[in-house]
Amino acid sequence: MKDALSKFIENAGWPRIIIGLFLLFLFAAAPFVGVRVDTSLSDTLVRVGMNGILVLAMVPMVQSGCGLNFGLPLGIIAGLLGATTSIEFKAQGLAGFGFAMLIAVPIAAVLGFIYAQILNRVKGEEMMIATYVGFSSVALMCMAWLLLPFKSPVMIWGYGGSGLRTTISTEGFWRHVLSDFASVRIGEFFYLPTGMFIFFAIMIFLVWAFFRTKTGTAITAVGSNPEFARASGINVDRMRTVSVMLSTVLGAIGILVYQQSFGFIQLYMGPLFMAFPAVAAILLGGASVNKATMVNVVVGTFLFQGILTMTPSVVNSLIQTDMSEVIRIIVSNGMILYALTRKTQVKR
Amino acid sequence: MSRTNDVAAKPLFSKMENFKHFLISNSVPIIFLGLSAFAIPLSGFSAEYLVQEMITRLARNSFLVLSLLVPILAGMGLNFGMVLGAMAGQIGLIFVTDWAVVGIPGLILASIISMPIAAFLGYICGNVLNRAKGREMVTSYILGFFINGIYQFVVLYMMGWILPITSPTLVLSRGYGIRNAINLTGMRHALDNAISLSIDLGSETTRFAISIPVSTFLLIAGFCVFIVWFRRTKLGQDMRAIGQDMAAADSAGIAVERTRVIAIVISTVLAAFGQIIFLQNIGTMNTYNSHDQTGMFSIAALLIGGATVSKASIGNVFVGVALFHLMFVVSPMAGKELIGQAQLGEYFRVFVSYGIIAVALVLHAWKRQQERERSRRGLRGEA
Numbered sequence: 173m174k175d176a177l178s179k180f181i182e183n184a185g186w187p188r189i190i191i192g193l194f195l196l197f198l199f200a201a202a203p204f205v206g207v208r209v210d211t212s213l214s215d216t217l218v219r220v221g222m223n224g225i226l227v228l229a230m231v232p233m234v235q236s237g238c239g240l241n242f243g244l245p246l247g248i249i250a251g252l253l254g255a256t257t258s259i260e261f262k263a264q265g266l267a268g269f270g271f272a273m274l275i276a277v278p279i280a281a282v283l284g285f286i287y288a289q290i291l292n293r294v295k296g297e298e299m300m301i302a303t304y305v306g307f308s309s310v311a312l313m314c315m316a317w318l319l320l321p322f323k324s325p326v327m328i329w330g331y332g333g334s335g336l337r338t339t340i341s342t343e344g345f346w347r348h349v350l351s352d353f354a355s356v357r358i359g360e361f362f363y364l365p366t367g368m369f370i371f372f373a374i375m376i377f378l379v380w381a382f383f384r385t386k387t388g389t390a391i392t393a394v395g396s397n398p399e400f401a402r403a404s405g406i407n408v409d410r411m412r413t414v415s416v417m418l419s420t421v422l423g424a425i426g427i428l429v430y431q432q433s434f435g436f437i438q439l440y441m442g443p444l445f446m447a448f449p450a451v452a453a454i455l456l457g458g459a460s461v462n463k464a465t466m467v468n469v470v471v472g473t474f475l476f477q478g479i480l481t482m483t484p485s486v487v488n489s490l491i492q493t494d495m496s497e498v499i500r501i502i503v504s505n506g507m508i509l510y511a512l513t514r515k516t517q518v519k520r
Numbered sequence: 521m522s523r524t525n526d527v528a529a530k531p532l533f534s535k536m537e538n539f540k541h542f543l544i545s546n547s548v549p550i551i552f553l554g555l556s557a558f559a560i561p562l563s564g565f566s567a568e569y570l571v572q573e574m575i576t577r578l579a580r581n582s583f584l585v586l587s588l589l590v591p592i593l594a595g596m597g598l599n600f601g602m603v604l605g606a607m608a609g610q611i612g613l614i615f616v617t618d619w620a621v622v623g624i625p626g627l628i629l630a631s632i633i634s635m636p637i638a639a640f641l642g643y644i645c646g647n648v649l650n651r652a653k654g655r656e657m658v659t660s661y662i663l664g665f666f667i668n669g670i671y672q673f674v675v676l677y678m679m680g681w682i683l684p685i686t687s688p689t690l691v692l693s694r695g696y697g698i699r700n701a702i703n704l705t706g707m708r709h710a711l712d713n714a715i716s717l718s719i720d721l722g723s724e725t726t727r728f729a730i731s732i733p734v735s736t737f738l739l740i741a742g743f744c745v746f747i748v749w750f751r752r753t754k755l756g757q758d759m760r761a762i763g764q765d766m767a768a769a770d771s772a773g774i775a776v777e778r779t780r781v782i783a784i785v786i787s788t789v790l791a792a793f794g795q796i797i798f799l800q801n802i803g804t805m806n807t808y809n810s811h812d813q814t815g816m817f818s819i820a821a822l823l824i825g826g827a828t829v830s831k832a833s834i835g836n837v838f839v840g841v842a843l844f845h846l847m848f849v850v851s852p853m854a855g856k857e858l859i860g861q862a863q864l865g866e867y868f869r870v871f872v873s874y875g876i877i878a879v880a881l882v883l884h885a886w887k888r889q890q891e892r893e894r895s896r897r898g899l900r901g902e903a
Contacts, residue, residue, distance in 0.1 A: 242658075294885035300658040301885060304878035311871035318864055335861070448665075498676065501669030509666050512659045513651040 187510050188458060188475075191503060195475055198482035205489035211361040212482055219477035221351070221368035222433045223453065225375050225426035226446070227473045229419050230454045233298075234464040235383065236415035237395035238291055240455075240508075243302035244447035245310045246287055247423020250280035252313075255428060255437045256336065259345050260324045266353075269346040269432060276424040283309075284420030288413035295398075303447075310444050317439050340437040347435045368433060375425070380466050382418070391415050395462055452476060452504035455511045479503060548876070549826045552843045556850060563853035570849065572730045577845040578838065579712060579736040580801040584794035585818045585837045586743050587787050592832045593751065594783035595763025598819045598877075601645040601660035601784065605791025606811035607671045608638035612792070613707075613799060614679065614698060614807070618687045622706030624714060627800060630707075634792040641667060642788030646781030653766070657829075657881075664815060675807060698807050708803035712736050736797065743790070744834050759783055763830065820844060820873040829884040847872060 181189060202209050226244065233241040254276025263271040287305060291298050318335045322328055327340050341347070353367025382388045393401040394411045402408050427446075431437050454464055457472020484496035543550065560570070584602070591599040612634030616626045645663055652659040679685045680696035690698055712733035721728040750756045758779050761769040770776045795814060799805050822832060824847075825840020848869055855865020 290882060293889060294882055295889055296654065297657075297881065297885040297888075299655065300661065301878065301881045303658065303661070304874055304881060308871055308874035308878045311867055311874050314867040315864055315871065318861060318867070319859070493677070495673075495677065498669055498673045501665065501672065505662050505666035505669060508662045509648070509659065512655060512662065513648055 195478045198486045207485045214362045216478045216481045220473050221365050222430045224372045224473050225429050226450045227453045228469050229422035231464045232415040232418040235395045236391045236412050239299040240451045241419050242447045243306040244423045245306035245443040246283050247280050247420040248427045248443040249313050251276045251424035251427035266349050269349045280421040280424035284417035288416035292409045314440050338440050351433045376466050452507045455507045546826050556846045559850045559854035562857045563850045568728045573849050579733045581841050582740045583797045585822050587790035587794050590787045591783050594759040597657045597829045599787050600815050602791040603664040603811050603815040604641040604667050605638045605788040606795040606814045608634040609792035609795030618685045623710045626707045630796050638789040638792035642785035646784035650777045702805040707800050820876050823876050823880040
């Protein structure tokens with residue numbers, strides 16, 4: 173029993189256990205401070221569905237040894253282009269959402285391909301470079317949002333007649349098209365966005381299945397031991413390219429799912445820091461810098477979004493101050509820091 | 521304008537090959553010089569304004585950028601963890617403002633307070649980086665965010681509660697936590713104006729008056745002398761050895777991990793002083809934002825000056841600060857004139873700051889990978 177417990181602690185890692193217990197405590201404390209558990213649970217689940225695919229987008233690159241995808245904004249940009257184009261063409265409902273995906277996915281694939289060519293030349297330093305590739309592409313797109321010839325009056329600034337707004341509502345186009353599909357509402361407070369979860373499950377299944385195909389296995393091999401993979405006749409660079417493209421495409425789909433649930437498209441500096449919560453979530457779920465599974469994605473997203481949902485309501489009622497922001501910063505960055513320093517590397 | 525042309529034209533006097541080498545090794549500053557040459561006439565700023573602005577900004581930022589040099593010497597790359605020092609400097613300033621110590625004594629006291637905090641944070645940073653060899657940059661970057669969370673916790677919740685801060689101009693009306701903006705009235709320009717020189721080069725028709733904060737520049741010069749001296753000490757040489765080859769340095773009996781910690785501690789403490797100099801020039805402090813972009817702007821400036829991840833000189837610092845801030849001042853106006861939107865120029869400079877760091881990191885890593893592959897091919901021998 174004791175062995176099993178210490179083994180479990182060793183496997184899960186202290187930070188994860190502490191945060192898991194903290195979340196449990198938050199849920200347990202909620203009724204005593206006048207926070208409804210069902211509302212909180214519902215909010216958490218909605219957020220899990222919103223962010224899940226963005227977290228899933230981490231998996232392919234982690235598996236291929238490219239590290240954590242801090243360049244997620246690149247995929248998000250493709251998603252934003254899809255979203256804005258679909259609204260420009262007044263595409264509505266599920267078809268509109270599909271149209272946005274249809275635009276976003278090829279753009280993401282192309283951007284991902286270029287991004288992969290960069291990353292293939294900088295093996296071992298992908299993460300820092302990915303961060304700044306993401307940042308600079310967001311800044312570049314800031315200029316593009318001002319200049320692109322969008323015409324739809326719901327998207328451009330009213331007074332100037334050109335340039336997209338910072339936030340665009342998806343209401344009347346495809347807001348909640350996935351979330352409200354077969355959604356369940358129990359009582360006044362509990363709401364389950366079934367459609368979004370079905371979509372999330374399908375994406376998880378597809379990625380899971382992909383990693384069981386020949387290409388998927390080869391990608392995992394490259395991530396585990398690139399020298400060995402090369403010796404077995406696997407084209408390392410090509411496998412890495414596939415994984416980066418897949419990550420970027422998932423990022424594009426992920427942000428579209430996020431937007432349909434959130435109800436707004438955030439342009440300009442909006443996507444700048446979006447990679448960090450996703451990175452923190454998958455690490456919280458038990459992934460390391462070079463290994464991630466579907467369980468990591470689901471558990472991590474739930475834990476991370478649970479903390480984000482519960483701390484403002486519960487902690488604020490407990491100590492009468494808003495500390496949620498500080499807790500969020502410390503938890504998410506502490507988790508990334510823990511993952512980066514966990515494996516003590518031998519001296520070069 | 522004519523001055524910028526001189527710099528570019530100078531190497532023409534030497535041989536063609538030298539010229540080519542000069543162009544390649546200084547490609548980044550030259551590109552930015554070209555960009556500025558294009559943007560300055562567009563912006564319509566007067567020469568007087570630009571020269572004054574450059575002098576002010578050189579005085580304001582050079583110290584911060586110089587603090588990056590020591591970790592580069594030790595092969596630890598760009599120290600994104602310098603924001604730790606900036607936060608320490610700000611904590612010092614908060615206390616000094618509360619005690620109403622003004623002028624130069626205030627600045628010195630702030631430095632004295634921030635020094636142990638910065639040294640402690642640097643010690644933590646150095647030890648964390650020793651656990652993440654080979655990915656120092658991304659780790660120090662995330663560490664900056666992490667410590668920012670702790671900084672916010674201390675400043676927003678502990679100060680005025682556990683830590684004694686009483687001044688009602690500092691503490692939020694709820695009784696604890698520091699206000700978002702702090703007016704450093706008593707210390708504003710205290711260092712800049714200690715010795716300052718006003719020069720009037722204008723004739724009767726043209727006004728050309730600039731003031732130079734001599735005292736700040738003296739301090740910066742002192743720092744440069746320190747760096748030059750430091751490189752020649754035993755410790756400096758050890759760092760250089762580690763920067764070139766950690767394993768070789770280790771087998772030569774150099775305490776690698778300890779020396780790396782020292783490099784980061786020095787950098788962090790100097791960054792704290794740098795932030796104090798920076799803020800005394802600005803005159804107001806955004807408690808929760810002032811340090812945010814310190815790291816990025818300093819690193820971008822250093823890289824624009826022609827430094828790389830593994831090699832940076834004092835010259836890179838000054839060229840970089842001047843060029844980066846020239847672009848910073850000029851680009852919004854140039855964007856406004858060119859497209860009719862100042863916002864565009866605004867985004868352009870953000871893009872350049874991020875982009876230049878991305879490009880510099882890519883070039884460095886690419887070069888290293890090529891060298892690695894070449895040495896591996898060498899091992900394989902004739903097939």
